Amino acid sequence: MTEGIVFNSSATGESQYLTNDNTISIPLKTDTDTTKYRFILNSGNSNPTLIDIDEVTFNYATKDIFVSRACGFKTLFTLDPLNPYTQTAIPATKLKWMQYISVEKSNIDNENETHIKVFF
Amino acid sequence: MKHTLKYFFSIGFLMSLLFVQAQDTIPNNTSLERTKIVGEIPEVPKQVKTKTAAVTKTDTIVPVKKDRYGVRVGVDLYKLTRGLYDENYKGIELVGDYRLTKNYYAAAEIGSENKTTEDDRLNSTTKGTYLKVGFDYNAYENWLDMENIISIGLRGGFSTFSQELNSFKTYNPYPYWGEMPWKTSGEKFNGLTASWIEVVAGVKVKVINNIFVGFSLRMNMLITDKKPSDNFENLYIPGFNRTYAGNFGVGFNYTVTYFVPLYKKIVKPKKE
Numbered sequence: 335m336t337e338g339i340v341f342n343s344s345a346t347g348e349s350q351y352l353t354n355d356n357t358i359s360i361p362l363k364t365d366t367d368t369t370k371y372r373f374i375l376n377s378g379n380s381n382p383t384l385i386d387i388d389e390v391t392f393n394y395a396t397k398d399i400f401v402s403r404a405c406g407f408k409t410l411f412t413l414d415p416l417n418p419y420t421q422t423a424i425p426a427t428k429l430k431w432m433q434y435i436s437v438e439k440s441n442i443d444n445e446n447e448t449h450i451k452v453f454f
Numbered sequence: 455m456k457h458t459l460k461y462f463f464s465i466g467f468l469m470s471l472l473f474v475q476a477q478d479t480i481p482n483n484t485s486l487e488r489t490k491i492v493g494e495i496p497e498v499p500k501q502v503k504t505k506t507a508a509v510t511k512t513d514t515i516v517p518v519k520k521d522r523y524g525v526r527v528g529v530d531l532y533k534l535t536r537g538l539y540d541e542n543y544k545g546i547e548l549v550g551d552y553r554l555t556k557n558y559y560a561a562a563e564i565g566s567e568n569k570t571t572e573d574d575r576l577n578s579t580t581k582g583t584y585l586k587v588g589f590d591y592n593a594y595e596n597w598l599d600m601e602n603i604i605s606i607g608l609r610g611g612f613s614t615f616s617q618e619l620n621s622f623k624t625y626n627p628y629p630y631w632g633e634m635p636w637k638t639s640g641e642k643f644n645g646l647t648a649s650w651i652e653v654v655a656g657v658k659v660k661v662i663n664n665i666f667v668g669f670s671l672r673m674n675m676l677i678t679d680k681k682p683s684d685n686f687e688n689l690y691i692p693g694f695n696r697t698y699a700g701n702f703g704v705g706f707n708y709t710v711t712y713f714v715p716l717y718k719k720i721v722k723p724k725k726e
Binding site for chain 1 (some may be wrong): 635
């Protein structure tokens with residue numbers, strides 16, 4: 335899956351995948367134990383050396399919780415306590431633009447609180 | 455409900471008997487009336503008097519009416535035939551009642567069901583047996599030797615069953631990867647129980663000899679319900695049927711029963 339997450343639905347083309355917010359929400363796959371994302375800094379910049387790509391793979395365990403007859407189940411995630419994520423720069427020769435990734439909460443059971451902080 | 459049903463069927467039976475009344479003989483005194491001349495001595499009325507006396511004499515012979523008491527056993531055709539056209543369902547229900555008094559019947563149903571419930575996001579299979587015990591009150595006053603029943607009754611129901619979660623879908627309001635496919639689970643929950651109260655409204659009509667055909671509608675109120683776990687609930691309970699929010703359920707059966715007469719009781723005519 336190469337299509338990005340739409341942060342700006344009113345825009346068209348590439349720019350709908352861009353955001354300047356200090357907080358983003360991203361989904362995790364409910365049917366696998368890992369989800370891989372590429373986070374691109376300065377995406378679309380005219381100077382290609384300023385564009386930095388980090389690939390982060392989140393490792394977690396899922397737990398399915400019964401909601402109701404109509405909704406079915408929901409999935410709660412627990413980030414792997416030993417290895418919650420793996421981070422690589424693309425290409426690997428470049429420095430990682432995310433200098434520090436901090437797992438604030440490893441139990442992900444709602445969408446209202448911050449689970450991971452990224453410093454760069 | 456009881457009175458409406460009773461009234462409804464009373465009208466039905468009344469209509470079917472109207473033509474019988476039409477054949478009733480009318481005392482043939484019209485010719486006498488016709489030949490009656492004003493001022494004649496009252497000899498003719500005497501004749502009429504004796505005639506009417508004779509008629510009343512024959513009327514006073516009241517045939518002894520006897521009610522038959524016994525056991526009625528049968529099967530629910532609805533559950534039995536549903537297995538033929540619904541591949542997700544297999545079930546059988548045996549029904550029986552025993553006449554206690556003129557209007558009261560002890561009644562019971564015992565059955566077994568195996569049903570796969572297909573919801574939009576859940577697929578589960580329930581297997582189990584159930585027993586319902588209670589009584590029926592026959593609100594219908596039969597004419598002559600008719601033995602039809604329009605009843606209202608109560609049952610206490612109890613069921614033991616197991617439930618297996620076959621597959622489910624995960625709820626996702628923001629489907630970035632599209633709708634997730636069904637997840638297979640196969641998790642099985644054994645030793646589940648439930649009990650409930652049923653209000654039954656039913657009709658039974660004698661079709662030939664001792665064979666009765668009837669149907670009943672049931673409203674169920676769940677009393678106890680042992681849930682499989684915190685992570686699942688009983689979506690279907692054998693005998694109780696589909697569970698809804700608020701412990702409410704409905705049922706239906708269509709029965710063919712055979713009446714086994716055991717003894718007869720003379721019906722005492724009501725004093726007027």
